[in-house]
């Protein structure tokens with residue numbers, strides 16, 4: 001029932017709409033029914049326009065990721081927003097910041113364009129004339145983009161601002177520790193959003209807060225699992241692979257043993273190169 005529908009390919013990326021997305025226009029239809037057909041049509045067009053902006057936001061992420069050689073499998077629209085599923089996440093902090101900021105940058109650009117349109121095109125000047133439907137529509141799309149940019153920049157991991165926070169932390173901490181701190185900050189913000197959503201009757205906000213919290217926990221679990229895997233791999237490598245020989249250091253057999261020397265040393269008495277591991281001569285090198 002909640003599968004996703006393929007919309008088409010734009011910018012070389014598959015676009016999908018998740019089955020749950022249709023709950024949103026359904027909600028608009030049911031809640032606006034009493035206000036008349038015009039109002040419902042207006043609200044549905046507005047939802048459509050806002051989700052085109054949400055999709056373009058994801059395209060911003062995808063194109064920035066592509067600049068670093070990361071492919072995006074598809075972009076899926078959910079009722080609470082869009083998700084660009086990249087084949088991997090950028091790991092260098094600088095790349096992660098650039099990819100995270102590219103999404104909100106698209107909304108800032110759209111809002112800027114609409115603002116110019118409003119200023120130059122004479123839209124939405126209620127002191128000059130009664131705003132008509134088009135004025136209201138443009139104003140709503142403008143504010144939606146301002147809100148999308150501002151909201152996504154909240155430092156609530158895994159939202160864009162949270163990814164910027166994680167990347168900034170990762171330049172000082174391990175990736176795992178940086179993710180843990182970013183997820184903790186994100187959980188506090190999500191908690192506040194949830195309470196505010198319930199207190200002010202914004203069910204959508206409360207829903208987004210739950211999704212942010214769940215995605216944060218999911219991504220933290222993935223980073224933890226990966227760190228554990230890497231730890232095991234490192235231990236296995238250390239166990240099986242001999243230590244890398246150090247450069248040749250002159251010294252007598254006794255002080256090489258005393259220093260726990262690892263590497264290759266010249267034995268002057270016998271005239272051969274000897275390989276040492278942790279202060280023990282383990283063999284001669286072929287002449």
Ligand SMILES: [Zn+2]
Nearest residue numbers: 103104152160
């Ligand atoms: Zn984003």
